[in-house]
Amino acid sequence: MIDYSEENKILQVEHLKQYFNIGKPNEVRAVDDITFDVYRGETFGLVGESGSGKTTTGRAIIHLYEPTSGKIIFDGQDVSKLDSKSQKQKFRRDMQMIFQDPYASLNPRMKVKDIVAEGIDINHLAKDDADRSKQVEDLLETAGLNKDHSSRYPHEFSGGQRQRIGIARALAVQPQFIIADEPISALDVSIQAQVVNLLKKLQRERNLTYLFIAHDLSMVKYISDRIGVMHYGRMLEIASSDEIYAHPLHDYTASLLSAVPVPDPEYERARVQIPYDASQEFDGKERSLVEIVPHHWVRASEDEIPMYQKRAREDSRLKQ
Amino acid sequence: MENEKDVLEVRNLKINFNTYAGTVQAIRDVSFDLRKGETLAIVGESGSGKTVTTRSIMGLNSPNAVIDSGTIMFKGQDLLKKSRKQMDQIRGRDIAEIFQDPMTSLDPTMKIGKQIAEPLIIHKGMKREKAYAQALEMMKLVGIENAEQRINNYPHQFSGGMRQRIVIAIALVNYPEILIADEPTTALDVTIQAQILDLMKELQAKTNTSIIFITHDLGVVAGMADRVAVMYAGKIVEYGTVDEIFYNPKHPYTWGLLNSMPTMDTGGTELPSIPGTPPDLLDPPVGDAFAARNKYALKIDTEKQPPFFKVSDTHYAATWLLDKRAPKVTPPEPIIERQKHYAELVHQEIDKSKGNHVEEQEEQL
Numbered sequence: 001m002i003d004y005s006e007e008n009k010i011l012q013v014e015h016l017k018q019y020f021n022i023g024k025p026n027e028v029r030a031v032d033d034i035t036f037d038v039y040r041g042e043t044f045g046l047v048g049e050s051g052s053g054k055t056t057t058g059r060a061i062i063h064l065y066e067p068t069s070g071k072i073i074f075d076g077q078d079v080s081k082l083d084s085k086s087q088k089q090k091f092r093r094d095m096q097m098i099f100q101d102p103y104a105s106l107n108p109r110m111k112v113k114d115i116v117a118e119g120i121d122i123n124h125l126a127k128d129d130a131d132r133s134k135q136v137e138d139l140l141e142t143a144g145l146n147k148d149h150s151s152r153y154p155h156e157f158s159g160g161q162r163q164r165i166g167i168a169r170a171l172a173v174q175p176q177f178i179i180a181d182e183p184i185s186a187l188d189v190s191i192q193a194q195v196v197n198l199l200k201k202l203q204r205e206r207n208l209t210y211l212f213i214a215h216d217l218s219m220v221k222y223i224s225d226r227i228g229v230m231h232y233g234r235m236l237e238i239a240s241s242d243e244i245y246a247h248p249l250h251d252y253t254a255s256l257l258s259a260v261p262v263p264d265p266e267y268e269r270a271r272v273q274i275p276y277d278a279s280q281e282f283d284g285k286e287r288s289l290v291e292i293v294p295h296h297w298v299r300a301s302e303d304e305i306p307m308y309q310k311r312a313r314e315d316s317r318l319k320q
Numbered sequence: 321m322e323n324e325k326d327v328l329e330v331r332n333l334k335i336n337f338n339t340y341a342g343t344v345q346a347i348r349d350v351s352f353d354l355r356k357g358e359t360l361a362i363v364g365e366s367g368s369g370k371t372v373t374t375r376s377i378m379g380l381n382s383p384n385a386v387i388d389s390g391t392i393m394f395k396g397q398d399l400l401k402k403s404r405k406q407m408d409q410i411r412g413r414d415i416a417e418i419f420q421d422p423m424t425s426l427d428p429t430m431k432i433g434k435q436i437a438e439p440l441i442i443h444k445g446m447k448r449e450k451a452y453a454q455a456l457e458m459m460k461l462v463g464i465e466n467a468e469q470r471i472n473n474y475p476h477q478f479s480g481g482m483r484q485r486i487v488i489a490i491a492l493v494n495y496p497e498i499l500i501a502d503e504p505t506t507a508l509d510v511t512i513q514a515q516i517l518d519l520m521k522e523l524q525a526k527t528n529t530s531i532i533f534i535t536h537d538l539g540v541v542a543g544m545a546d547r548v549a550v551m552y553a554g555k556i557v558e559y560g561t562v563d564e565i566f567y568n569p570k571h572p573y574t575w576g577l578l579n580s581m582p583t584m585d586t587g588g589t590e591l592p593s594i595p596g597t598p599p600d601l602l603d604p605p606v607g608d609a610f611a612a613r614n615k616y617a618l619k620i621d622t623e624k625q626p627p628f629f630k631v632s633d634t635h636y637a638a639t640w641l642l643d644k645r646a647p648k649v650t651p652p653e654p655i656i657e658r659q660k661h662y663a664e665l666v667h668q669e670i671d672k673s674k675g676n677h678v679e680e681q682e683e684q685l
Contacts, residue, residue, distance in 0.1 A: 049509040050480075158597055159366075188365040189536050193580035193593030200590070215509060218539075222582040222591065259514040261539025263581050265562045266665075268543035273514050 002042045002225055004295075010177060010209050011038040011061065016070035018053075018060050030056040032233035033070070035289065040176075043203065043210040045224030045241065047217060047256070053233040054213045058179045061211065062095050074177070093123055096170035100182035102162035106154040112165055113150035116140065119173040135172070143168040144198055160191035167198065171206075181213045196223055217260045221245050229253045232281060235289060239296040247315045249298045249308050252276050327497050327530050328354040328377070333390035335372055335381070342602045346372045348554040350390075354498065359524065359531040361541040361562075363577070364551035367598055370534045373551075374500045376400070377532075378417055379407035394498075413443040416491035420503040422483035426475040432459075433471035436489050443494055458489040462519060481512035488519065495527050502534045517544060538581050542566060547634070550574050553599050553609035560635030567662030570629075570637035572614045575655045592652060608640070616641060616649050 002008075018031040031053040038044045046054045059065055061072055063079045072079045075094065082088045096119075099105035106115055113136045117126070126132035137147035143164040154162060163183060170178055180199065184192040196219065202208060214220045220227060220241070227244050229237045229252065237250040248254040255276035262268060285301035292298050292308045300308055335347040347369045354360050362370045375381045377392055377399060392399040394414070402410070411417075416439075419425040427435060436455035440446040446454070452471070459467040462485040475483055484504065491499055501520070505513040517540065524531060533544055541548055542562065549559040550573065558571040569575055576594035596613040599605050605612065611621035618640050620626075629642035640646055650656070 049511065160597065189538070189577060190365060190580050190594035191597075193582075193591040194595070197590055197593055217510065218582050256511060259510040261510075261513070261517075261537060261543050263538035263542050263566065263578060265542045265566050268539075271543070273518075276511070 008040045009037045010040045012073040014071040017068040018056050019068045029233050034235040041207050042225040043212050045220040045227040046213045047220050048230035052230040054230050058181050058213050093173040095177045096175040098166050098170050098180040098183045102159050108154055116168045139168040159187050163195050177209045179211045236299045325355045326353045327356050329393040331391045334388035336386045336388050338384045344601050354530050357528040358546040359533055359544050361533045361545035361548045368551040369554040412439045413494050415498045416496040417500040418487050418491050418504045420506050422487055425487055428475055431472050432486050439494050458493045462489045484516055499529050500532045558637040564635040567658050571639045572616045573610045
């Protein structure tokens with residue numbers, strides 16, 4: 001079980017805003033004031049449509065962007081205020097990323113061993129060449145490849161194998177936190193399950209924390225402990241994955257879930273899709289995340305709180 | 321045509337690709353029928369030959385593709401024997417295709433009205449005005465609002481979902497007999513995907529078009545297909561009605577596919593997955609191509625390719641497990657659950673048909 005106590009927070013995102021083209025006519029508010037925490041050892045799933053800001057959130061957390069405003073606190077430290085080189089280097093080791101496209105994210109001119117060892121070299125984690133090779137071989141084995149693969153080039157591998165190389169590369173610097181941005185979307189169904197199983201196994205063995213960004217809701221449900229639903233750069237709902245799937249409170253979440261195709265013909269024939277009217281998000285009311293049921297947060301205005309409480313009560317999760 | 325309901329009959333299709341590395345046997349003896357007004361889903365991993373199959377129906381395979389054998393019969397004629405010019409006339413008129421990526425399948429420099437009207441002008445020799453009027457009609461049909469104004473817009477002025485609607489409008493404007501949809505919703509968000517799939521069903525009901533639907537998303541298959549063909553390593557390994565494939569699957573590869581997709585209720589620490597990777601079709605294995613990844617593989621699987629075994633009049637599977645000499649195997653737990661459900665379904669059907677029968681008799685009395 002994951003320890004959801006205050007001191008076990010590994011990441012705190014506080015009122016993060018990430019705007020692009022500020023002050024220009026084409027200003028984009030990709031992430032607009034989101035707040036959430038991630039606890040050590042858990043998988044936090046971030047779901048939403050394209051353009052909802054989930055990838056931007058991930059990139060802001062790993063500090064590829066300077067936030068427009070707000071704070072990202074990782075392991076007790078504000079990532080925007082890492083001054084010394086050693087602090088920055090430690091942050092870069094502790095947090096790693098796995099990318100969506102296994103074809104574009106590996107340098108085609110580098111051998112697998114050099115791709116995997118790049119982090120080892122930069123951080124001087126290997127004593128000598130023999131140690132470096134040993135570490136690379138171990139990492140490849142951990143990721144389900146074999147050591148003969150180390151002297152090959154990326155084009156010699158299938159999509160699933162490339163994603164394993166990406167995972168080995170991320171693990172090379174012994175991170176605590178991994179941002180996986182749609183790591184399985186580009187893979188075939190049978191291979192997706194292999195990669196998800198690998199990620200889960202690594203998490204158990206190394207006590208890793210994942211931020212898992214995806215639009216495939218059934219896979220997110222399966223891998224995540226808690227899920228945050230994003231829409232138009234805002235966080236609309238956060239709850240445990242079982243809770244959010246069984247009892248969504250926000251209309252958008254309910255609509256999103258009702259659109260997921262299920263591999264069951266009878267269910268599909270009976271499926272009713274719930275329409276969603278996004279205009280309710282733009283009525284100008286002040287909204288923030290409110291804890292309606294313990295650990296179940298919904299973005300609501302003051303006057304909407306009773307409505308959500310009623311919804312929760314109808315699901316009989318809130319005592320009268 | 322063997323069956324008058326069939327609009328397309330593919331028989332013993334074998335296609336090889338000549339590459340620098342050698343000859344890739346992409347399609348290794350594929351046969352199937354497409355019936356009037358039905359949706360046939362072809363599922364399988366990348367490289368299983370789904371797209372090559374449909375490309376050969378369209379006459380769009382790359383120049384290094386060699387058709388080794390087979391026929392594709394459409395309206396009594398073999399499409400494989402048609403010249404390029406003849407195929408140009410069939411494509412877009414009788415057989416149309418929707419591609420995966422709505423961003424690249426439209427011409428960015430051409431107004432969408434022209435793109436929708438073009439097939440009418442080319443194939444039917446329609447006058448410009450009449451063709452544009454029909455294009456406008458089509459835009460309304462696929463649910464594009466303010467069609468009168470938007471007919472003069474360019475593709476970049478539309479969202480991904482709207483673009484896919486335009487692609488569908490172009491494909492259907494000539495009311496083709498056959499529509500090939502190659503992963504038409506893979507690039508779209510789930511909410512948009514649901515809209516596009518509903519639209520396709522709605523239009524199919526109106527136009528009675530037969531659809532070949534290629535996808536690897538079994539959820540989409542469950543909602544769209546009347547019949548399903550499962551492909552693996554250039555062969556169809558199992559085909560049947562959508563209920564037969566989902567509730568009574570017989571091929572271990574189909575079991576693996578169904579199991580590796582988590583449903584909303586899947587829990588536990590490990591997701592069932594199919595180990596290994598698909599075989600290299602430069603040098604396909606002797607026997608059953610799935611044997612190396614199949615924990616139910618028998619000795620004969622490595623020696624001889626399994627023929628199709630009949631499960632029902634509509635359901636066939638190519639696995640030696642169905643041979644009467646094969647040992648009884650227990651499929652994975654979730655598959656047994658599905659089969660139980662299927663047994664109930666069939667039972668209900670029988671009860672229903674019995675019920676009808678009784679009523680009929682009463683009427684006669």
